[in-house]
Amino acid sequence: xxxxxxxSETLIDAAKEVFQTMIFMSISEKEDQETKxxxxxxxxxxxxxxxxxxxLGVTFxxxxxxxxxxxxxxxxxxxxxADEDLADAVGEVANMVMGVVKGRLLDHLESIExxxxxxxSGRDLKSNVGDxxxxxxxxxxxxxxxxxxxxxxxxx
Amino acid sequence: xxxxxxxSETLIDAAKEVFQTMIFMSISEKEDQETKxxxxxxxxxxxxxxxxxxxLGVTFxxxxxxxxxxxxxxxxxxxxxADEDLADAVGEVANMVMGVVKGRLLDHLESIExxxxxxxSGRDLKSNVGDxxxxxxxxxxxxxxxxxxxxxxxxx
Numbered sequence: 530x531x532x533x534x535x536x537s538e539t540l541i542d543a544a545k546e547v548f549q550t551m552i553f554m555s556i557s558e559k560e561d562q563e564t565k566x567x568x569x570x571x572x573x574x575x576x577x578x579x580x581x582x583x584x585l586g587v588t589f590x591x592x593x594x595x596x597x598x599x600x601x602x603x604x605x606x607x608x609x610x611a612d613e614d615l616a617d618a619v620g621e622v623a624n625m626v627m628g629v630v631k632g633r634l635l636d637h638l639e640s641i642e643x644x645x646x647x648x649x650s651g652r653d654l655k656s657n658v659g660d661x662x663x664x665x666x667x668x669x670x671x672x673x674x675x676x677x678x679x680x681x682x683x684x685x
Numbered sequence: 686x687x688x689x690x691x692x693s694e695t696l697i698d699a700a701k702e703v704f705q706t707m708i709f710m711s712i713s714e715k716e717d718q719e720t721k722x723x724x725x726x727x728x729x730x731x732x733x734x735x736x737x738x739x740x741l742g743v744t745f746x747x748x749x750x751x752x753x754x755x756x757x758x759x760x761x762x763x764x765x766x767a768d769e770d771l772a773d774a775v776g777e778v779a780n781m782v783m784g785v786v787k788g789r790l791l792d793h794l795e796s797i798e799x800x801x802x803x804x805x806s807g808r809d810l811k812s813n814v815g816d817x818x819x820x821x822x823x824x825x826x827x828x829x830x831x832x833x834x835x836x837x838x839x840x841x
Binding site for chain 2: 569612644646648655656657
């Protein structure tokens, strides 16, 4: 069962793998987990259902989202990124991280079905679902700020 | 095809049906569509894929979310509602509105598969996906403020 996996570690490892191989940036867990993200942020969420149901989220401050989109779209560092491209990039990060997490979960579970990502921008974003498992990790994306979350409950 | 449906009207009608029959509150399109929601808000989103893919969102100011949760849970008007119950109530509104919208869409489309709802709280919330159809409607829920959104693109 899923209790055999350390989901917190799985989440961070999945993000590291995606950032290293697909975005060419480094991401790491922050030592200080208490400070909140400030200012305008983008949050990409992807929900899943099956033997486990819930939602994975990746949240980035605006500057982080811009750097990520710039790298993913192979733009010049000073090129401006359209709002729509920022949102698509953050949604795609959620999608890729969930892809890796799903692979790990399927070693222990029979079925997980994932949704398409949705992206919300705003301030003081916080993901809320009634959940038995709630992991929220503050991360650094190089010099930028971000947060990963995995909220879930088991079925059956 | 879906061009035959007025999605804007479908969205408002679905919300009216859900609020009248399940929440016992009235919801209506605001005359003034320009003013933004202020303060802390809850947004429930639900994504769908199939012949059409995208995301439906319901956003409510905190006081509206409280009134909705109070009615759904049959609480006394002055009882406080836990954050988790607020989030669950807003997620369930998204779920019910999407259920009605899905029924209407299936008169015109072959398949739509919907996700479980996710709920985000925060300020200045805005749903972003690369979309060909973008409907955002400010609504009144009795004396409270809210917003409905339907962002989608067609496949094939």
